[in-house]
Amino acid sequence: MSESSQFPLLLSYYGDDFTGSADVMEALESYGVATALFLDSPSKETVAKFRFIGPRKTSETRIQSFGVAGISRTMSPSQMAVELPSVFSQIASVESQYFHYKICSTFDSSPSLGNIGTATDLAMEVFHSRNVPLVVGAPSLGRFCVFGNLFARVEQKVFRLDRHPTMARHPVTPMGESDLREHLAILSERKVLHMDISKVEGVIEGDTLKEDPPEEGQFLLFDILEDRHLRAVGKWICEKRGSSTQVVVGSSGVEYAICGHLSEVGELKKSDAFCSEPAELLIVLAGSASPGTAAQIEHAIGLGFVDLRINTAALVVPETRDEEIGRCVEEAYREVEAGRSPLLYAAKGPEDPAIGETARVFSERSLEGRAGELIAKYQGEILMRLLSRAGRQRVLVAGGDTSGFATKALGITALEILCPLAPGAPLCLGHSEDDATHGLEICLKGGQNGNHRFIESVLKGRLLA
Template sequence: MNPRCEQDGLPEGLWLAYYGDDFTGSTDVLEAFTAAGVPTVLFLHAPRAEDLARFPGARCVGVAGQSRGKSPAWMRAHLPAVFESLASLGAPVVQYKVCSTFDSSPEVGSIGQAIDLGVRCTSAPWSPMVVGAPRLQRYQVFGHLFAAAHNEVWRIDRHPTMSRHPVTPMHESDLRVHLAQQTPRRTGLVNLAHMAQGQADAVWQSLQGADQPVLMLDVADTATQREAGRLVWEQRGPGVFSASSSGLQYALAEYWRSRGWLPEWPGLPIAQAHDCIGVVSGSCSPMSAAQIDWAQAHGFLTLRMSVPLCLDPVHAEAEIERLTQQAADAVAQGVSPVIYSAKGPDDPAVQGFEAVAQGLGLDKAQASESVGMALAEVMRRLLDRTHLRRVVVAGGDSSGAVASHLGIQAFTVAAGMAPGVPLCRAWSDDARRDGLEIALKGGQLGLPSFYGAVRAGRVA
């Protein structure tokens, strides 16, 4: 696409800059905008001028982060500089990208804390929030969040995965109530009825103020998605900060397209098949377990990581080397390996995780980080010992650990794969990593046959 000029309705330069609260969510935005015809680049660190110069046609840039698993203290120490850096790029919308399941708490991944820090970098008298993303089967209706699983749509506090999330379980579906536990900031709602009756601007007008309140926007279908995008764009003022899921990207693209500023959905390229791929999974979601089972039944080699050994500094090296060598041997024979730390939330490795960590003098966060780093090291060694050029990482924290460990500077979309999970092209100064194709998959995303689809190069 040739980006449109100011007289066509969209400004020159960047249109949006974002920080992703985890790596898989960051690539979700990358996919959503790229598929809509908005050239987008995802960096692993706040981009410098020379970094941006490599992508002169970019209209959206992101920074992949890991705040979803961090404390408010960590956020206060790390996020202000990132938000200021993004705001300095001049994009009219600065986004803190959150997961479309909104899982968070006052202690871990506080979205409220991120908003309180982020609104300081913009001067708009409000902070819009768009969470619903129908393409991902996420819906916000009268402030309540719903998400699909097992071919049904569940209220988020009854969702079979998110209501049981091991770190941030969702026990409240009304996002206003949930957010109020994390920030005292005023919060309002433009609901479905307001949108249908043309009252969105009136609600916005009644709420805006110097305290920059949050205004949640219901999204349940294409019409409400377009209206949410219109309100954000038309009322962005001199610059607005938004804590939103990739629903914001879908909403803005839908509105821009309705105005003729974007072409019809151009879609994404189709990937070529690869004989062999490598997979590491640190996810404990039921879908990830189903994907491991599918792989085992369809010719992949599945290798379980011993979590206790990887947490023990005496035995960690030997366990990492065992997994790496068995995986490399499989690749040499044309077999795709899947290395995983757990199979679903009921796996003994999950149920006994805290006890094992405490026995080794680690808190839960330290132990989770150790597991992610062990998977990252397995992937690094596997790539160095084999010809693999396409890999998958399952789990948000694991994706962050692996991508950071491989010396990658940025990602662009290489091909479509599954909703919310593009196949990315890695950009790196290391020739061994430059051009690597990698899919960073959130635990609950994709079909059971996802790994087979990535290997075959077909859309899952």
């Protein structure tokens, strides 16, 4: 790449949750950018020494981009202020052209939790960009930003975000406002310059933006309806980047924008599609209560996956926790030994009575922490204990928090992509100092990723329509 003499890497990023971090890796790899995803901030030496183990790369392949799978979506602003500066500084020690603070494509954020404004402020203290492009739309993921409002597709229907069946009643960050300018106003004091669809079309036609130069530190919110708009935004970002690392905030639309433009000008090349071999069986651990994951669970059970519900109310109570973990591990191990695929899940959709029952128990016991976080933590322990008995098997984990805890429990330090499946949910290879999990085939998906056949797709190693 033409600018790589000053910056050894194209891009570094921090994902505000685990599954979203894998989404970015997939986007970069789709353009041939060799990418590793670390669970903790790597040192400069770690990045330099990293070697890929997948079949599509050689031992000589070097990292061109890397990310850190974070958990800032679950942090308060005060927690961010403690945790993020050192993480960002460590990332900045490895020079790159762009630093991407990766957020969910449904803009999960509130003033008190996962505050995008606070995270941006902390990133800007380290990277010192003149302004902050904000790229949320990602048409390949069914996310569209039009006249400042965010829309998301569910199956074949597109919803404005404040009417989205999941996000409008999200248990942690419900979205009551689809206009991102209005939502940002309660998260940050930074001004927002809106690049509406007509201005983005103008970039495609070769026009330059007629507005005064953006004020220092402003958000630049781009409308995106189609992939060609993404490439136009990527052109704008690449051409306007200064001499230092450029901070960009947004979904994986950031990578599709930048890489899409670099592909158009011949600096990158789109990768050919590739698949993995099918697995004999698949261990599924689902922590998401989204309608999409519920449909996937039902479809998989109909195919013969073994229905193993986790009693989440027992899991959050210290006196019953060990017994419930033991029961889940024993029943799942028995199915693996018989050559069947166990499907361990916490709930089937947002209306599952188990959610209310668990919340009631949690409240009555005045337990510390968040129920969802506790459940995800001990689901990770269930998976760790199961694999220690069953050996290395292909694994699918559904849910951002669950994915983070599961990989930590397994001692995985980094991930590389094995093959793409649904957008934002690739099948990966785990890197670990433990031989038992080094090379583990694992897919980490957000609750809303994938069609109803997604679990079946992971088993087969290729996307099924």
